[in-house]
Amino acid sequence: MKNTLTILILLLGLALASCVSAGPTTTIEVTMTDFQFQPSQFTVPAGQEITLRSTNNGAVVHNFVLMKLGTNAGPFFDDEDVPNVFWEVEIQPGGSVDTSFTAPTEPGEYEVICRTEGHIASGMTAKLIVVPGE
Numbered sequence: 001m002k003n004t005l006t007i008l009i010l011l012l013g014l015a016l017a018s019c020v021s022a023g024p025t026t027t028i029e030v031t032m033t034d035f036q037f038q039p040s041q042f043t044v045p046a047g048q049e050i051t052l053r054s055t056n057n058g059a060v061v062h063n064f065v066l067m068k069l070g071t072n073a074g075p076f077f078d079d080e081d082v083p084n085v086f087w088e089v090e091i092q093p094g095g096s097v098d099t100s101f102t103a104p105t106e107p108g109e110y111e112v113i114c115r116t117e118g119h120i121a122s123g124m125t126a127k128l129i130v131v132p133g134e
C-alpha cells in the first residue's frame with residue numbers, strides 16, 4: 001500500500017514536470033542538422049537570461065541567428081539583414097556551444113535563422129516566442 005502511494009506521488013511529480021517544460025523556459029536545447037533546427041520553436045520569458053545549449057550534428061557550420069522583432073531575413077541572409085540581428089552564435093560542424101543571451105523585452109514572435117549561405121532556402125528557420133515575464 002505504501003509502495004503504491006509512493007509510485008502515485010512519483011507519477012504525479014513526473015506529470016507536473018512535463019507540464020512545466022511545455023511552458024516558457026530559460027534553457028533552450030537545440031540540435032542543428034543539415035538543414036534543420038530541432039526543435040524549431042522555443043518559448044521564453046521576456047527580458048530573462050536564456051541559456052542556449054546548441055549542438056551541430058551537421059557536416060557544415062550552422063548559426064543560431066535571432067532577428068529583431070518584426071524583421072525577417074527573407075529567402076537569404078545578406079548585408080541588409082545584419083542591422084536586424086538581435087543576437088547570434090556560430091557552431092562548428094560536430095561541435096557544441098553552451099552560451100547565453102538576454103531575451104528581448106518585447107513579447108512577440110521572433111524569427112530564428114541560420115545565416116550560412118543557402119540554409120534559409122534549405123529550410124533552416126525556427127521561431128522564438130517571447131511571452132511576458134512573471
Ligand SMILES: [Cu+2]
Nearest residue numbers: 062114116119
Ligand atoms: Cu545552417
